Amino acid sequence: MRTSRIITISIIALPLFAGTLAAGCGSDDSGDGGRGAGKVAVVATTMQLQDFARQVGGERVDVTGVLGPDDEPHEYEPTPANADAISGADVVVENGANLDEWLEDLLANAGGEATRVTASEGIDLLPTEEEGFPGDPHVWHDPDAAKKMVDNVAAGLGEADPDGRATYERNAKAYNRRIDEMARQIRSEFESVPATQRKLVTTHDAFGYFGRAYDVEVVGTVLPSVTTETETSGRQVRELIDTIEREGVKAIFTEQGVDPKLERQVAEEAGAEVETGLYADTLGPEGSGAEEFIDAELANAEAMAGAFSR
Numbered sequence: 001m002r003t004s005r006i007i008t009i010s011i012i013a014l015p016l017f018a019g020t021l022a023a024g025c026g027s028d029d030s031g032d033g034g035r036g037a038g039k040v041a042v043v044a045t046t047m048q049l050q051d052f053a054r055q056v057g058g059e060r061v062d063v064t065g066v067l068g069p070d071d072e073p074h075e076y077e078p079t080p081a082n083a084d085a086i087s088g089a090d091v092v093v094e095n096g097a098n099l100d101e102w103l104e105d106l107l108a109n110a111g112g113e114a115t116r117v118t119a120s121e122g123i124d125l126l127p128t129e130e131e132g133f134p135g136d137p138h139v140w141h142d143p144d145a146a147k148k149m150v151d152n153v154a155a156g157l158g159e160a161d162p163d164g165r166a167t168y169e170r171n172a173k174a175y176n177r178r179i180d181e182m183a184r185q186i187r188s189e190f191e192s193v194p195a196t197q198r199k200l201v202t203t204h205d206a207f208g209y210f211g212r213a214y215d216v217e218v219v220g221t222v223l224p225s226v227t228t229e230t231e232t233s234g235r236q237v238r239e240l241i242d243t244i245e246r247e248g249v250k251a252i253f254t255e256q257g258v259d260p261k262l263e264r265q266v267a268e269e270a271g272a273e274v275e276t277g278l279y280a281d282t283l284g285p286e287g288s289g290a291e292e293f294i295d296a297e298l299a300n301a302e303a304m305a306g307a308f309s310r
């Protein structure tokens with residue numbers, strides 16, 4: 001008896017459900033912002049933010065990224081496809097602190113009324129002397145700041161999609177626990193490396209927050225700036241080589257998405273090894289195992305700890 005009743009209900013319920021779905025798709029096509037049965041359309045600039053939006057948004061969101069693994073945010077030139085994505089977005093997520101300032105023009109040109117999330121809002125920035133920067137924009141390398149960014153993303157999604165607010169908050173909490181676990185793993189990775197050996201030289205000054213969080217000293221960068229959109233002088237290169245020799249730095253790291261030509265030259269002159277591919281401003285390409293933020297940070301720590309211990 002019970003079984004047959006359930007079957008009867010299912011048969012009645014099925015066409016109704018199908019009808020609802022069809023109506024949902026119809027309203028989505030009409031360009032009403034993709035709400036209702038459709039997903040929340042999110043555009044996020046950096047790969048870290050794309051990951052945060054996916055982790056927090058889950059099934060409710062459809063995330064389109066602006067930057068890929070080979071794109072340097074400091075030098076990025078937006079494409080017409082980026083403009084299209086932004087004009088159809090419900091939520092636009094940016095890093096802020098002048099990392100992705102080109103978004104301003106994109107938003108102005110694309111129109112639309114997306115909810116704008118500045119993920120670095122409320123985070124104390126490390127100082128920088130670089131003109132045009134309110135502070136060092138590479139905040140995600142500090143695990144506590146990363147958690148704040150995740151919370152900012154959750155708040156923005158909840159504003160654009162109030163029905164999903166509880167889900168976003170729950171997802172953010174769960175993901176932030178994973179960030180805590182990541183930070184514990186990174187600290188234990190460095191535990192066996194004496195603090196005096198934790199000397200980092202990399203392409204540009206992107207690891208200030210990482211260094212502060214995990215007790216790694218950034219002794220120099222090939223490009224003497226928080227941006228890659230800069231040049232270095234012969235004198236600055238000479239000084240860096242002197243520093244590398246004086247501090248006994250064994251390896252120079254290149255960065256994913258940046259041409260490593262200069263790093264190779266500096267390493268050769270200073271008698272240091274070249275280590276490839278820290279994830280400074282981007283995450284890894286498909287198949288790298290570093291497509292997600294947490295895996296990229298763990299890969300960075302592992303590569304550094306290995307090179308420092310040599």
Ligand SMILES: [Zn+2]
Nearest residue numbers: 206226227281
């Ligand atoms: Zn950078």
